[in-house]
Amino acid sequence: MRYVVGYTATERGRDAVNLAAVIARTQGAELDLVMVDPEHSPYTVVYPPESGYRDLLEEQLETWLREGLDLVPGSVPAAGHIRNADSDAHGLIDAAEELGAGLIVVGAASNGIFKRFTIGSVANALLHAAPVPVALAPHGYSRTAPLTRITCAVGNRRGANDVLEAAVDTAARSGLPLRLVSLVALDAPSRDENAVTEARMHADDRLARAQQLAAGRCPVTAVVVQGRTIENAIDELEFDDGEVMLIGSSRLAGNNRLFLGATASKILRSLPVPMVVVPRNFRGSTTGTAPSQSEVTE
Incomplete structure (x- = not known):
């Protein structure tokens, strides 16, 4: 199992490494810290890039990457990669596909408060395009101990089964407790006096399905x-x-792609723990497998 970590030499990068290490310790996974070196563009500080500038930039990226690897606990295998791409999101998606990673981990924007989320441009792009689950670390995330519980938001729209199966598989891999949550907004226009009763019936149905899938694991x-x-x-x-919350993509998402829907966006604004968004029609856990590689930089 491999996870790609979008690393930057900022608080956001440290948050991402901390969350990735916690999940990796829980699931027995390896980390691939990825820093994206922007491709030549007329919008860069120096254009066309001078050789001296490129040399300095590459040296600085390698230094930052080594610092990022130093943040990873010794018990978690980790490698570092520098990727050329036209954007951070594209670089991370390409790295995840090439490395066979089952998860991309990034941090929230640096202006998040109270350990809540503020989505930056990189996370926003990933949440609308990534082919694998994306984990978002709240601002200031500093936990080091393994996870203690998985929570999964269940709904009755398309994609609900995808996230349920992923949540069961993820929890079962390490024997973690799985909590299914049905959220009812009473001021929603479509809600009536039977909304809570219907939500309970749906939650019971999802519970029975999850218990069947878990098979006692x-x-x-x-x-x-x-x-x-x-x-x-x-x-x-x-x-x-020590909890993370899984949520499915919007029904507007393409197959095997993420799309953060309106409900997920609302949850994100109030959530005090990391969130993992699962692509539509995704099969497997949020901890996909991949062959081991020993590459340090590219």
């Missing part, structure tokens, strides 16, 4: 949480410090 529970808004409902949930 991990404990599974389900809860329905209501609030005036989705954000209020999230605030009513209790979260462990």
Whole structure:
């Protein structure tokens, strides 16, 4: 199992490394820290690039990459890569595909507060295009111990089965408890007095399906949480410090691609723990396998 980590020499990069290391320790995975070297462009500081400038830039990137690798706990295998691409998102997606990674991990924008999320341009691009799950580390994420629980948001729209199967497989790999959550926004125009009852029935159905898929490999529970808004409902949930939340892509997403829908965006604004967004029609866990490689830089 391999994870690609979008590393930058910033707090956001450190948050991403910390989250990736926590998940890797839980799942027995290897990390590939990737720094993207922007391709030649008339919008760069020096254009056309002078050889001296390129040499300095490459030397600086290698220094930053070594610093990033130093952040990874010794118990987690890690390699570093410098990739040329026209954007950070493209570089990370290409690296994930070439390395056979099952997860891309990035940090939230640096202006996030209270360990909540503010989505930057790189994360936003990934959340609308990546072919593998994307994990988002909240601002200031500093946990080092393994995960303690997986929470999965379940809905009744297309893609709900994809994220459920991924959540079960992910939890079962390490025997972590899996909690299914159905969120009910009572002020939504489509909601009526039966909304909570319907949500409970749906949650019970998803619970039965998850228990069938888990086949005793991990404990599974389900809860329905209501609030005036989705954000209020999230605030009513209790979260462990060692928890991550999985959510599926919008029904507008193409096959095997991410697309962050309106509900996921609302959840993200209030969520105090890392979020993993699963592509539509994705098969497998959020910890895909790949052959081992020993490459350090490219």
